[in-house]
Amino acid sequence: MSSESLAAALARAGSPVELLRNLAFPPSTFPVKPEFTNWRAEQRAWVESCALLDQSHHMTDLFVEGPDALRLFSDTGVNTFANFGVGKAKQFVAVDPEGYMIGDAILFHLEEELFDLVGHPMVLDWVTFNLERGDYEATVERDDNSAVRASGPPKLYRYELQGPTAAALIEEVTGAPLPEVRFFSMAGFTIAGRRVRGLRHGMAGQPGFELFGPWEDGEAVLDALLSAGEHHGLVRVGAKAYSTANLESGWVPAPLPALFSDDPLVQEYREWLPVSKVGSLGGSLDSPHIRDYYLTPFDIGYGKTVRFDHDFVGREALEDLAEAPPRTKMTLVWNADDVTAAVGAMYRPGPGAKYIEMPKARYATHHEDKVLVDGRQVGISLDCGYLANERVMVSLATLENEYAEPGTEVTVVWGEHPVSAKPAVEEHVQVEIRATVAPVPFVDFARENYRSR
Structure with missing residues (x-):
């Protein structure tokens, strides 16, 4: 992968539009099985029963830890961070100095000074850059997605459960009533003897949870979900169907990041950012x-x-x-x-x-x-x-x-x-x-x- 900076590539191409139009980079891919049955039936699952989507491999995690972690996100995000306590999450949105989109991702507040920013790399790179150039007492640990990770498995597994029977499935697999959890808040579960975190949210207009935990627990949790899911019409969803879920819910993936203004901050970012990180x-x-x-x-x-x-x-x-x-x-x-x-x-x-x-x-x-x-x-x-x-x-x-x-x-x-x-x-x-x-x-x-x- 090229280590040429975006600034150098832009100088070579002469025009941002010419550079980006002719880059050989494909659409974002989901490094999971394309179909478990067929994508039409898998799309129906999140409407008619329960869909299980494996998110473990296609997203990047940026763990930010330290007393200034929250200040970093507040300085770079358009969101309010008032009352953003442990156990909550939000759609983090970042823009350039002129107000144009850099990108968005899901920000999890895991512990008092520990956050996990999860999503496409564009906004994660921007946050990392601002951390490195700023005066923040915080550190980052990055876990790239499985398409580009140098070696080894992900740090965390993530399983999405969506559809009309998702709540009943979680109750069966946990052996407990579904806890009262507000939208985009987290709850703790026990599945197959493992502690699991669950984010309450919806996708494609259906209720559900995003379940996550240490990678070494992932296989046991998945087996338990698949076993209990037989009674709830559980369908595993592959990359093809999953890639369309945003069209129903209305989320715009991967807006073009505003990387080419003359603002000094953005100019410095172009020198820092490898062109290989640009789509x-x-x-x-x-x-x-x-x-x-x-x-x-x-x-x-x-x-x-x-x-x-x-x-x-x-x-x-x-x-x-x-x-x-x-x-x-x-x-x-x-x-x-x-x-x-x-x-x-x-x-x-x-x-x-x-x-x-x-x-x-x-x-x-x-x-x-x-x-x-x-x-x-x-x-x-x-x-x-x-x-x-x-x-x-x-x-x-x-x-x-x-x-x-x-x-x-x-x-x-x-x-x-x-x-x-x-x-x-x-x-x-x-x-x-x-x-x-x-x-x-x-x-x-x-x-x-x-x-x-």
């Missing part, structure tokens, strides 16, 4: 200006997360933006006939439309397609895939407020022009796919309205 950029959005690809917390649904009760990187910029955020996160439901025509191009003389992979269609680390109305760009389509439960192709998008009303008809431009050098991009022509604006999370709207039609 590729794909999609029909074709502006030569990198700022046009940036997103703010308000663009992707984190407006309620932004709190101005503390000083943090990017606060002043977000204070100005909070007065009237110009865009809103929504779901786009793609027109079935247009999607079918694009897929059908594979069976006619080419070149045809860019290949639409199922169930997740993203073909770069950061995916951004143009959304048009009457030929004018009104937003960005960010992450796209197929939902077997609703039998639709959808994408998450950020739209100008005027066009963010459910039912609005828009057009998604699919494919790249000119075609980039990314290995996942073949010769193709751009196509326009009609889409209808729908609420986010889509799963609630679909169950109440879409299916009834």
